[in-house]
Amino acid sequence: MEQFVLLISLFVLAVYLGIELITKVPPTLHTPLMSGCNAISGITVVGALLASGAQSSTLASTLGFIALVLATINVVGGFWVTHRMLSMFKKRG
Amino acid sequence: MLTTWIDISYLVAAVLFVSGIKGMTRPKTAVRGNMQSAVGMLIAVVVTLLDANILSYEIIIAGMLIGAVSGLVLAQKMPMTSMPQMVALLNGFGGGASLAIALTSYLDIIGATASTSPMLMVSQVAIVLTLLIGGITLSGSGIALAKLQEWLPGKPLGFAGMKYLNLLLVIAALGMGYNLFGVDTSLTSVAVLVTLVLILGVTLVLPIGGADMPVVIALLNSYSGIAAAAAGFIMGNTVLIVSGALVGASGIILTQIMCVAMNRSLVNVLFGTMAPVNGDVIDSDEVYAGKVKSSCPEEVAMILDSANRVVIVPGFGLAMAQAQHAVRELADALLAQSIDVEYAIHPVAGRMPGHMNVLLAEAEVDYELMKTMDEANPSFGQTDVVIVIGANDVTNPMAREDKGSPIYGMPILNVDKAKTVIVVKRSLSAGFAGLPNPLFANENTLMLFGDGKKAIQELTASVNEAA
Numbered sequence: 001m002e003q004f005v006l007l008i009s010l011f012v013l014a015v016y017l018g019i020e021l022i023t024k025v026p027p028t029l030h031t032p033l034m035s036g037c038n039a040i041s042g043i044t045v046v047g048a049l050l051a052s053g054a055q056s057s058t059l060a061s062t063l064g065f066i067a068l069v070l071a072t073i074n075v076v077g078g079f080w081v082t083h084r085m086l087s088m089f090k091k092r093g
Numbered sequence: 094m095l096t097t098w099i100d101i102s103y104l105v106a107a108v109l110f111v112s113g114i115k116g117m118t119r120p121k122t123a124v125r126g127n128m129q130s131a132v133g134m135l136i137a138v139v140v141t142l143l144d145a146n147i148l149s150y151e152i153i154i155a156g157m158l159i160g161a162v163s164g165l166v167l168a169q170k171m172p173m174t175s176m177p178q179m180v181a182l183l184n185g186f187g188g189g190a191s192l193a194i195a196l197t198s199y200l201d202i203i204g205a206t207a208s209t210s211p212m213l214m215v216s217q218v219a220i221v222l223t224l225l226i227g228g229i230t231l232s233g234s235g236i237a238l239a240k241l242q243e244w245l246p247g248k249p250l251g252f253a254g255m256k257y258l259n260l261l262l263v264i265a266a267l268g269m270g271y272n273l274f275g276v277d278t279s280l281t282s283v284a285v286l287v288t289l290v291l292i293l294g295v296t297l298v299l300p301i302g303g304a305d306m307p308v309v310i311a312l313l314n315s316y317s318g319i320a321a322a323a324a325g326f327i328m329g330n331t332v333l334i335v336s337g338a339l340v341g342a343s344g345i346i347l348t349q350i351m352c353v354a355m356n357r358s359l360v361n362v363l364f365g366t367m368a369p370v371n372g373d374v375i376d377s378d379e380v381y382a383g384k385v386k387s388s389c390p391e392e393v394a395m396i397l398d399s400a401n402r403v404v405i406v407p408g409f410g411l412a413m414a415q416a417q418h419a420v421r422e423l424a425d426a427l428l429a430q431s432i433d434v435e436y437a438i439h440p441v442a443g444r445m446p447g448h449m450n451v452l453l454a455e456a457e458v459d460y461e462l463m464k465t466m467d468e469a470n471p472s473f474g475q476t477d478v479v480i481v482i483g484a485n486d487v488t489n490p491m492a493r494e495d496k497g498s499p500i501y502g503m504p505i506l507n508v509d510k511a512k513t514v515i516v517v518k519r520s521l522s523a524g525f526a527g528l529p530n531p532l533f534a535n536e537n538t539l540m541l542f543g544d545g546k547k548a549i550q551e552l553t554a555s556v557n558e559a560a
Contacts, residue, residue, distance in 0.1 A: 015341065017111060024118040028460055028463055032451070033114075033347075035176070043337070050147065056200070063200070066193045072164060075160075090457070
């Protein structure tokens with residue numbers, strides 16, 4: 001139970017931190033913010049790695065593999081497209 | 094000992110995500126911020142690979158290669174106008190990954206009965222929640238993508254009692270989820286549950302209209318984060334919980350911002366259509382008859398010639414006409430005559446939050462010239478000329494003045510306060526809201542009819558000639 005309380009505290013604090021941070025992001029950057037957050041939510045890649053490397057049943061390995069492919073697309077595609085957008089925002093003149 | 098180091102590395106990764114998002118608070122630091130987040134991700138992946146529980150690396154290498162190459166190709170090829178589709182796609186993949194992880198976690202403990210040990214109970218509840226949210230995010234994003242890409246019609250699809258069907262589906266899914274532990278542990282019932290949540294994602298998004306997709310994309314973004322956090326609770330993994338919570342919060346805030354910009358409540362977007370028009374139906378002929386003044390590029394160039402301050406109001410019609418570069422060239426021509434030029438961007442100008450800013454940045458517009466609605470509105474009184482291109486409803490003064498109008502109360506750009514308003518438009522046709530726009534019939538409004546890109550290019554030519 002103690003561990004659960006610890007995890008849920010972590011979750012609640014992170015939500016608050018997220019709200020504080022995101023409200024400070026200017027509307028100009030909302031689209032890259034979304035794709036960047038998308039890439040961060042690809043952190044499920046960690047879970048996918050653990051699931052696909054465990055070598056259990058064929059079904060479990062297949063699902064782990066699918067999770068790994070999807071999460072990696074999420075991470076790599078998300079960070080790269082965000083980088084593409086952000087590098088277009090320049091101050092000129 | 095190894096576990097401790099892995100946990101500490103996860104903490105470092107989480108800190109890098111936070112400081113990465115903090116970097117996003119200014120365009121100057123945003124590129125670096127994004128890189129910090131990427132480094133955080135790399136650290137998390139590398140230390141996970143050191144985990145003693147990982148036995149087979151072949152599958153992992155193959156999976157990561159396929160994912161990385163597909164991700165790179167998608168991210169590199171996707172045009173900026175299709176960014177909402179890209180984000181919908183990535184949301185869906187994130188949800189799908191969480192769903193698959195929940196399934197493998199279930200297979201690991203299959204046959205377990207509903208546990209009374211608190212930690213196992215948390216993990217079991219988390220499995221069901223991850224299945225539910227991950228599944229909804231996967232299929233819901235698919236429908237959102239199909240609507241944005243116009244594979245499906247943009248209008249709301251469904252029937253009156255659809256919300257009751259959805260409620261029924263949620264209850265059925267939760268009930269079946271409970272049954273997974275001890276009551277009915279067959280693989281068939283797992284498959285039925287997955288099918289149920291996927292159907293739920295479809296029926297939740299189908300009845301939402303194309304104009305409301307920005308809200309849906311932001312909401313699904315939030316779901317993909319919450320699904321990741323829920324997956325973190327299954328495994329007791331801190332970095333998943335923290336990053337999932339950050340993303341969940343971000344999606345919720347953007348959803349809120351879009352709802353405010355459209356003057357709709359989230360409940361109204363998700364379950365209701367726009368309120369029917371109260372009172373008289375507004376006849377567009379009555380609004381426009383004899384009052385609309387049409388102009389030509391030469392005349393507009395003359396007006397611009399004597400202006401000190403010009404504000405450009407872009408809408409998504411501008412992007413559809415591929416006119417972003419043409420607009421920037423017009424702005425350059427005006428700047429060359431030392432006329433101040435700014436862009437006033439309504440929150441729903443594009444197809445997702447901040448989309449118009451990305452499209453303008455792609456056309457090499459200085460981000461410091463892009464003003465938000467709140468920054469721009471007080472300045473219209475001191476503006477000589479406003480040029481509205483491809484925008485309609487977000488400039489409609491009925492939202493401010495006509496209490497019976499369905500868009501009454503929606504925050505708009507008060508362009509009618511400027512000395513002269515030039516509206517570049519194909520015809521007098523209505524926008525998304527299907528309403529006539531009294532702005533077009535105003536005393537100080539001139540219509541410049543024509544194809545967006547061509548009209549702007551002609552205008553730029555006339556401005557350069559007049560100089």
